[in-house]
Structure formats: structure tokens, C-alpha cells
Amino acid sequence: MKMTPALLIVGALMVFWASTFVIVGLPVMTMSDKPSEIWRPMTSAEREGHRLYVQNGCSYCHSLFIRINDWDIGAERIAESGDYVAQEPAILGSERTGPDLSQEGGEHSDDWHKAHFINPRYTSPISLMPSWEFLGEEKIRKLTAYVQALGWKMADVRVARQQQWKQQAVAAYESGADANIKWLHGQIPAVWRPMPNPYPASPASLLRGKRIYQEFCINCHGPIGDGKGPAASHLYPPPLDFTTLRRHLEANRYIGGIFYYQIMNGITGTAMPYFKKHLESEKIWDLANYLGVSFLGYTDANIGPRGIDASFEELWRNQYRPPSKTGE
Numbered sequence: 264m265k266m267t268p269a270l271l272i273v274g275a276l277m278v279f280w281a282s283t284f285v286i287v288g289l290p291v292m293t294m295s296d297k298p299s300e301i302w303r304p305m306t307s308a309e310r311e312g313h314r315l316y317v318q319n320g321c322s323y324c325h326s327l328f329i330r331i332n333d334w335d336i337g338a339e340r341i342a343e344s345g346d347y348v349a350q351e352p353a354i355l356g357s358e359r360t361g362p363d364l365s366q367e368g369g370e371h372s373d374d375w376h377k378a379h380f381i382n383p384r385y386t387s388p389i390s391l392m393p394s395w396e397f398l399g400e401e402k403i404r405k406l407t408a409y410v411q412a413l414g415w416k417m418a419d420v421r422v423a424r425q426q427q428w429k430q431q432a433v434a435a436y437e438s439g440a441d442a443n444i445k446w447l448h449g450q451i452p453a454v455w456r457p458m459p460n461p462y463p464a465s466p467a468s469l470l471r472g473k474r475i476y477q478e479f480c481i482n483c484h485g486p487i488g489d490g491k492g493p494a495a496s497h498l499y500p501p502p503l504d505f506t507t508l509r510r511h512l513e514a515n516r517y518i519g520g521i522f523y524y525q526i527m528n529g530i531t532g533t534a535m536p537y538f539k540k541h542l543e544s545e546k547i548w549d550l551a552n553y554l555g556v557s558f559l560g561y562t563d564a565n566i567g568p569r570g571i572d573a574s575f576e577e578l579w580r581n582q583y584r585p586p587s588k589t590g591e
């Protein structure tokens with residue numbers, strides 16, 4: 264058969280349409296829009312929040328899916344196509360300038376999100392995210408509703424947990440400063456409360472702790488640790504005043520394990536998030552030393568009981584004296 268221009272054109276068109284059918288048509292004909300086991304329909308507020316998420320380009324910095332190779336970011340579940348049923352448009356994003364949000368629901372409290380949208384530096388002092396205060400309170404509420412729904416049925420469990428503990432946290436806070444701290448410490452397992460900080464509060468440790476405080480804590484707890492940072496007006500119950508802890512040491516001498524446990528796990532129901540995915544062990548202990556020395560004037564670093572000295576420890580002796588029994 265003689266090759267002619269017309270034959271070439273016809274052949275090319277046949278290849279094109281065959282490829283289009285295989286790549287586009289066949290998947291459309293065979294794909295099922297089957298919800299995953301965690302999916303649920305969005306409420307009207309969540310749907311409006313999703314529209315705001317799309318309109319304001321949140322997907323430029325945040326993704327909404329977890330891949331098999333994403334376990335290093337603390338993923339709980341691999342994304343499935345059924346997670347996105349009825350999301351129109353389903354803009355999943357590919358950038359992770361900010362964290363992936365596919366399981367964000369219930370990871371933080373509602374008021375944490377409100378403060379975060381008003382000014383991301385309030386909750387994450389070194390955040391690159393722009394302020395969304397211009398949206399106004401009602402749109403921020405709807406955007407928060409959508410973000411709190413991400414993770415669907417799994418998120419609903421976490422959100423319910425936040426609300427359950429919020430009721431208790433608010434009641435404790437409204438009982439007064441001392442009753443509040445007593446309640447907070449009472450939620451910490453007994454094995455942690457009499458645990459001292461195992462590492463020296465050396466000048467290097469305190470400088471590292473100061474930097475961590477400035478990167479994660481300062482805009483909630485304030486420059487002097489009194490709980491009156493710029494985010495405080497948006498949070499209820501407000502951030503803890505560290506200076507009051509001096510009269511609430513365990514056995515009048517231990518505070519390191521209490522700091523460690525609450526920094527690691529956060530305080531569910533309040534705007535205090537967990538940091539176990541952000542800070543490794545040494546950084547939490549350094550931060551605990553900084554909080555103690557800077558805001559309590561005392562640290563239990565390196566007091567007994569002690570184990571084998573870590574190989575990197577420098578010679579250091581704790582010169583900090585615990586407060587008198589009156590807390591002064």
C-alpha cells in the first residue's frame with residue numbers, strides 16, 4: 264500500500280483516538296465512585312469552607328493526600344480515591360510548603376485554628392503562611408469547619424475528643440489558677456510527675472531551649488511566660504502562666520517530667536498542641552530546662568534519681584534551690 268498524506272493523517276487520528284479512549288474513556292467507564300470506609304458527606308458549613316479553601320489557593324502550599332512513602336511526616340493513613348467522593352473540585356495539591364492536611368481534623372482545637380487563620384505567627388511563630396484575617400470571622404469559622412472535617416469519620420472522633428476535654432479544661436480554668444494546675448498535673452501519669460530532667464541546664468542547653476521557645480511557644484505563652492502572648496485573646500482557656508508553676512512542683516522539687524509529658528502530648532481540648540512529631544527528646548528536655556530556669560527560677564535538672572550519665576554530658580552541678588513550701 265502506497266503511503267499517502269491522507270493515509271498518514273487517518274492513521275495518526277486513529278492512534279490519537281485509541282490512546283484517548285485507553286487513557287481517558289476506559290477509566291471513566293470502569294472507575295467507580297465508591298466512598299472509602301472513613302468518608303462521609305460534608306455539612307453545608309464544611310462545603311462552604313471547602314469552597315473558601317479552593318478560592319484562596321490553600322492547595323498551593325498544602326496537600327490533601329498521603330502517599331505510601333509519606334510515613335516520615337507522621338502519617339496515620341494512606342489516601343484512597345474514595346476519600347474524595349463528591350468533592351468538587353477535588354484539588355489535592357502537590358506542594359508541602361506547609362503540612363499535609365488530609366488528616367488535620369481534630370489535631371488542633373477550634374480556637375487554635377481561629378488564631379492560626381487570623382495570624383499564623385500566633386500559633387507557629389516562624390510560619391510562612393499569610394494572614395487570612397481579611398476573610399472575617401464567619402468565613403474563618405466555615406474554613407475551620409472544613410479543616411476540622413478532613414479525615415472524615417476519623418476526624419470526627421478526634422474533634423469529639425477535643426470537645427470532651429475542652430469542657431473539662433474550661434471548668435478547671437474557671438475554678439482558679441491553682442485548681443487548674445492541680446487538674447492539669449492530675450492528668451499526667453504518676454510515673455512522670457516525680458521524674459527530674461536528666462540533662463544539665465548548661466548555658467548551651469538553655470540557649471537551645473530559648474530558640475525552641477521562640478520558634479514554637481512565645482506567641483501563646485508570651486515573652487515572659489505569663490500566658491499573655493498575642494494569641495491569648497483568641498484562646499479559651501488561655502495559655503498557661505508558667506510563673507505560677509513554682510508553687511506546684513511535685514514533692515516540692517520535680518517539674519522536668521511534667522514539662523516533658525505535656526510538651527510531648529499537648530493538652531487536648533485546649534490550644535496547646537502536641538509536639539512529639541516536631542521535637543525530638545533532647546529538644547524537649549532543653550525546652551523544659553529553659554522554662555524552669557527562665558520562668559520558675561528553678562530546674563530539677565540532674566537531681567536524683569539518676570542513671571548512667573549520657574556520653575555527651577558536660578560536668579555540671581545543679582545550683583538551683585527548690586522554693587520554700589509557701590511557694591515563694
